[in-house]
């Protein structure tokens with residue numbers, strides 16, 4: 001394998017329509033070039049990771065897991081609707097437990113919150129109101145100011161400011177330690193603030209929020225080399241000569257993991273220089 005190639009598992013719903021993720025693909029390219037790497041995107045259809053696929057299409061299930069496990073990092077991009085959600089939760093769990101670098105964008109951040117709530121807090125029915133309106137553990141909720149009766153104009157859109165709640169967090173460092181960042185948004189649901197203290201006790205830190213202090217914008221998992229979720233879409237502001245910091249962080253972490261794994265498989269892990 002080309003040593004400069006970094007394999008990124010992109011776990012999504014529209015993986016056979018790669019143009020749906022064009023901005024994410026470009027942002028990965030910009031960040032990889034800045035790190036002197038070549039991105040190799042490994043498309044993983046989220047529903048292929050699910051247990052139901054093991055029964056209905058075992059080859060697709062095996063291949064999806066092999067692709068996920070053979071990648072140096074995992075990215076879950078934005079998305080809408082419930083298809084593939086359980087597969088995304090499995091991918092986020094795999095990244096958390098196996099310390100694989102993870103970047104969750106918008107839906108990808110909401111997936112991290114659901115995954116941690118279910119598997120670490122033990123709230124088995126934890127869900128987003130987008131997928132289950134009746135769950136008692138609604139860890140991701142419809143944004144209160146968004147109308148439930150109007151279908152148009154209900155999204156929180158455009159450039160918004162995120163303030164760092166924990167100024168020494170990894171995401172702030174990646175951006176060069178500013179007090180806040182301005183990134184673009186496109187969502188209807190948000191983390192339910194009443195679950196934040198429990199999740200923080202369990203190790204998921206909410207390191208960025210909006211000006212109200214109640215709307216969570218960035219999560220970071222403690223005791224993990226790189227696990228970041230952002231409610232905004234950093235890919236929209238990525239440019240060839242100005243890569244997006246969360247993407248650069250992901251590629252750097254993936255490269256480091258690739259090196260470690262290569263050294264381990266060559267039997268020289270821990271060898272002195």
Ligand SMILES: NC(=O)CC[C@H](N)C(=O)O
Pocket residue numbers: 077078079080081105106107108130186187188189190
């Ligand atoms: N852009 C997205 O990923 C949106 C996430 C989720 N469907 C929401 O509306 O909040």
